[in-house]
Amino acid sequence: MIIINDVYKRYKSERESSDWVLHDINLTIPSNVSVALIGANGAGKSTLMSLIGGVDKPNKGTVERHCRVSWSMGFGGGLHGALTGRQNAKFVCRVHGYEDDIKARLAYIQDFAGIGDAFDRPVKSYSAGMKSRLQFGLSLAFDFDVYLSDEVTSTGDAAFRKKAADSFKKLADHSSIIMVSHDEGTLKEFCTAGILIADGAAHWFDHIDDALKSYKDGRPK
Amino acid sequence: MSNNQHIPRSSLTITLAVWKALFLREALSRIFSGRAAWFWLLAEPVFNVAYMVVIFTVIRMRVVGGIETAVWLVLGMLGFFMFQRTSSQLMNAIKANQALFAYRQVKLIDTLMVRAGLEGFLMIFIACILLTSLVILGYSVMPADPLLMLGAFFGLWCIGVGFGLITSVVIAMLPDLGKIIKFIMRPMMIISGVIFPLSSLPPQIREWLMLNPVAHGIESMRLGFSPYYHAVPELNIGYIFSFALGSVFFGLALHRRFAIKLVTK
Numbered sequence: 001m002i003i004i005n006d007v008y009k010r011y012k013s014e015r016e017s018s019d020w021v022l023h024d025i026n027l028t029i030p031s032n033v034s035v036a037l038i039g040a041n042g043a044g045k046s047t048l049m050s051l052i053g054g055v056d057k058p059n060k061g062t063v064e065r066h067c068r069v070s071w072s073m074g075f076g077g078g079l080h081g082a083l084t085g086r087q088n089a090k091f092v093c094r095v096h097g098y099e100d101d102i103k104a105r106l107a108y109i110q111d112f113a114g115i116g117d118a119f120d121r122p123v124k125s126y127s128a129g130m131k132s133r134l135q136f137g138l139s140l141a142f143d144f145d146v147y148l149s150d151e152v153t154s155t156g157d158a159a160f161r162k163k164a165a166d167s168f169k170k171l172a173d174h175s176s177i178i179m180v181s182h183d184e185g186t187l188k189e190f191c192t193a194g195i196l197i198a199d200g201a202a203h204w205f206d207h208i209d210d211a212l213k214s215y216k217d218g219r220p221k
Numbered sequence: 222m223s224n225n226q227h228i229p230r231s232s233l234t235i236t237l238a239v240w241k242a243l244f245l246r247e248a249l250s251r252i253f254s255g256r257a258a259w260f261w262l263l264a265e266p267v268f269n270v271a272y273m274v275v276i277f278t279v280i281r282m283r284v285v286g287g288i289e290t291a292v293w294l295v296l297g298m299l300g301f302f303m304f305q306r307t308s309s310q311l312m313n314a315i316k317a318n319q320a321l322f323a324y325r326q327v328k329l330i331d332t333l334m335v336r337a338g339l340e341g342f343l344m345i346f347i348a349c350i351l352l353t354s355l356v357i358l359g360y361s362v363m364p365a366d367p368l369l370m371l372g373a374f375f376g377l378w379c380i381g382v383g384f385g386l387i388t389s390v391v392i393a394m395l396p397d398l399g400k401i402i403k404f405i406m407r408p409m410m411i412i413s414g415v416i417f418p419l420s421s422l423p424p425q426i427r428e429w430l431m432l433n434p435v436a437h438g439i440e441s442m443r444l445g446f447s448p449y450y451h452a453v454p455e456l457n458i459g460y461i462f463s464f465a466l467g468s469v470f471f472g473l474a475l476h477r478r479f480a481i482k483l484v485t486k
Contacts, residue, residue, distance in 0.1 A: 096324075
């Protein structure tokens with residue numbers, strides 16, 4: 001369960017008072033419910049994601065994580081360009097305290113990413129799709145209760161998406177995903193509930209279809 | 222990969238795991254980040270020192286304050302690099318490691334601590350290479366007071382850590398002030414008495430220059446090498462460590478105070 005309590009967030013800017021990106025967010029994301037974050041570009045989806053992931057801190061309010069939450073995957077963040085995929089994977093294993101069975105996890109990541117020999121080449125030589133394959137493999141190698149995915153599936157090809165979807169369905173009995181994507185099909189495939197972000201406010205929908213419908217109508221609620 | 226048994230790790234376990242992971246990652250990226258990067262990592266400071274030594278021993282004097290010029294210069298430059306390289310590694314750590322904060326286990330201060338440790342480690346390697354080269358060239362490098370020499374070397378590392386901790390915060394919060402700091406640091410090598418003896422200056426100027434703890438550290442290293450070295454009369458070994466303690470404490474306090482501001486955008 002993740003409890004977002006009275007959260008306000010704005011970014012530093014040249015002018016003293018920038019507008020609130022998010023204001024007065026109160027949400028409780030229950031366990032085992034996969035949630036889609038929906039909103040226009042710049043609405044604050046990624047901001048909310050980084051607050052949930054604990055990478056960024058709100059200006060006001062609290063985010064409580066009562067479960068194991070993954071880091072937010074997306075846009076090559078957290079990968080070091082000069083190091084190989086394997087070296088990056090080792091780093092993530094060590095940070096998460098899985099030193100003992102590092103070999104098995106590396107094998108799993110290599111197999112899941114399916115990028116062949118490129119696993120031993122520097123990450124900066126990867127295409128966007130290869131990066132997201134690696135990131136997806138990385139996060140699935142660990143046992144999280146909630147996985148955070150920021151557009152990470154959108155760059156993969158059809159075969160990889162199917163693979164990702166299948167593994168998430170396998171995990172679905174004890175894990176869930178919080179996902180940002182502009183692709184409706186992906187959202188419907190993975191998520192059951194939705195959060196619509198508009199004008200800095202967040203609205204919870206129990207069913208993803210209602211959230212998408214409301215988003216398309218241009219009016220929350 | 223699932224095992225449903227989950228015991229939360231203690232904060233100390235997480236920090237130690239992060240330090241280990243970061244240390245290996247930093248070391249790897251320093252060593253393999255370009256063609257023969259491992260070679261340049263060690264060769265750059267060694268060449269730097271060798272260049273100076275050749276110029277000074279060929280053109281200028283053979284002996285400075287009772288120590289052979291080559292040894293005198295190598296000790297001075299080793300001490301100075303210990304300070305300068307450590308502090309500049311810390312100064313640039315925040316920007317260089319931004320991508321790592323995607324993992325919430327990794328705190329900003331972890332990356333700085335690991336960088337400081339790695340730089341100290343590399344400097345010990347570089348010191349070994351340079352001193353071995355001097356032995357091969359026929360110089361005696363056995364210090365008379367090894368403890369004082371190593372203590373001063375360590376003191377310079379501590380000053381580098383303290384200075385790096387403080388400036389990393391300053392540069393992140395006030396980028397303009399960062400430019401001024403870099404400007405002020407430029408003549409640091411000269412005013413710390415690395416390439417000319419501070420004891421040759423008049424006392425009125427020395428009084429001011431000896432406010433700089435790096436000068437104290439470098440002179441102490443030379444004094445530890447030979448007890449007959451004519452060190453600067455104002456030399457105070459306690460000053461190095463009180464300055465180091467003060468600056469590390471202040472730097473850590475700044476990082477504690479601005480921990481959230483430094484990583485949020």
